[in-house]
Amino acid sequence: MKITLIAGARPNFMKIAPILHAIKKVQKQGQNIQFRLVHTGQHYDAKMSDTFFRELNIPHPNVNLECGGGTQAEQTASILIAFEKELLAHPADLVLVVGDVTSTMACAIVAKKLNTKVAHVEAGIRSFDLTMPEEINRMVTDSITDYFFTTSKTANANLLEYGTKEESIFYVGNVMIDTLLANQDQFQKPLFFEELKLKEKEYFVLTMHRPANVDETQKLKETMTEILSNVNGLPVVFPIHPRTAKIIESLNISASNLHIVEPLGYLEFNYLVQYAKAVVTDSGGITEETTVMGVPCLTLRDNTERPETITIGTNELVGTNPKNIKPALDKIFSGTWKKGGIPDLWDGKAAERIVKEIINIYG
Template structure:
């Protein structure tokens, strides 16, 4: 029996592991000798990640919640490692499977390796080249000690090979986040707002990176550029309470700018699917917009997902207000690129992952 401990610590992790759990359960039903234990590190507390969130995505309640959130990066990392070590000693496994690039991914990988347990990294090999991002450090450290690497793109494969990883440890399988998207796209739920939004006639905005939301003057200049460049379109901004306070203190308001609380997965992606475009500094959203064919403007100076630009609907706009206006002009003039399909982003990634795991460890 192949025993896998699956780690999730923040909302994007759960979106990525949901289809893997579904594929493991399908393999079990087919008589395969595989089982899993789901460990929530508690890295992030998210009130939207209640029972309804798990129910929406078909995720079982975690077998364990380490409740290791809060504190500085170092404190959080230490708490996760101490508590996950106790978890692994109490519940031994053959493989620890980590996804993405949050602190939990790195901390649990290190803990597992020190106990001589195999580590598999899903979404391995992606790089932004920006070491000021905590996520980049998490990716690099996790990939430095993982045993097998499940990748989303050929560029990720190349990055790993250049780091000295042998081909037989690299498995190009696709993107589990797209598995979740495609399996839920017919279940999206329209949010209930007290203002009317017409399909294709509004923009969705998300900002969360400290470099964008913690510098007051930079945030103000970017918001002004977005509102000046977005024509008559309403701009819908699901905003974190901390960012909302900064925006309120700056006095940023506009009749077309609608602040709303963070939304559930099915509600948020309903908005994206029906938007004119998305303006964001998130990496994951650029993947979802590409698959849904929605124009995406990324307010960052780099990206770890370049395939969304070369093959998809995303453009790397940067954070300069003049650049933001320029790209919004292109959007509103109807000249945005169409984008195309990305290899292996077909909704079957998780099945390939489970098949490979059984071949490797079965």
């Protein structure tokens, strides 16, 4: 059988990588599975270089459709057109999409219109917030998917509530955790770790990228002030997108304990997270990684599509009101933050289960 795997942004490759490794493993065992890796080029990432692929043992894509830039609509249209040509030139039995980026939705639509089966990895997760483009991508993708590979029982329940047939849902676990566990012993200390005199469990990691947090300048200033004023003088390391860095600079946000650094590679970033006292973020994926590494995580959002990181893991929703930050940080320093556990099947073997189920489906 032939599988086409889709990646549109760097986090997608983290999810695709263990699936490719699992496919290669069964190929060696005699299974007749061929794959083609398609990068839509949705996000340009300077760090997606030879080093990136080598570090994580990720094969280079067979093709890059170069569909970056433009508005949401322009990007979607560009991917639709380019991937249709790609799939017509290289037909597949199954198109496998991951996550919730625009490429996920667009490539699923193309595949279905060409009567090709679609599998969605990370299916069924929901924030129920339609102001998030990712939520729309999830909903559209899941409405036309054939095989749903899920990370949690909550995702299963969401799909069943939407009328998905139970036999099409496969509860396999979390492929991002496959990548995390496979690379944990290779995490790399960033060069600035010694320069900034960082000490284990005596610094915070901050990430923010959502427009609601970084584009509303007054709120951004209040958020940064609340964080920097309530970490008891400990260093706050902020790997930052250049665009956000310019906004912060224009607001004259500075403090002796604020350290703005360039975006980090996977191995360096997760080293930083693993030894942090806590992480403050508006990301979804980071909350999964902090849960597995047992690091307290404060999420600057009013909702999450990964509720298991809260009910089971180390994550808490702080919300988008900057005034909520101090009480949350106080809990960190008082030692009353919950310990957390690891969700079921987040064990590094999700990709193996996915490939096993695909083999069972296609015989």
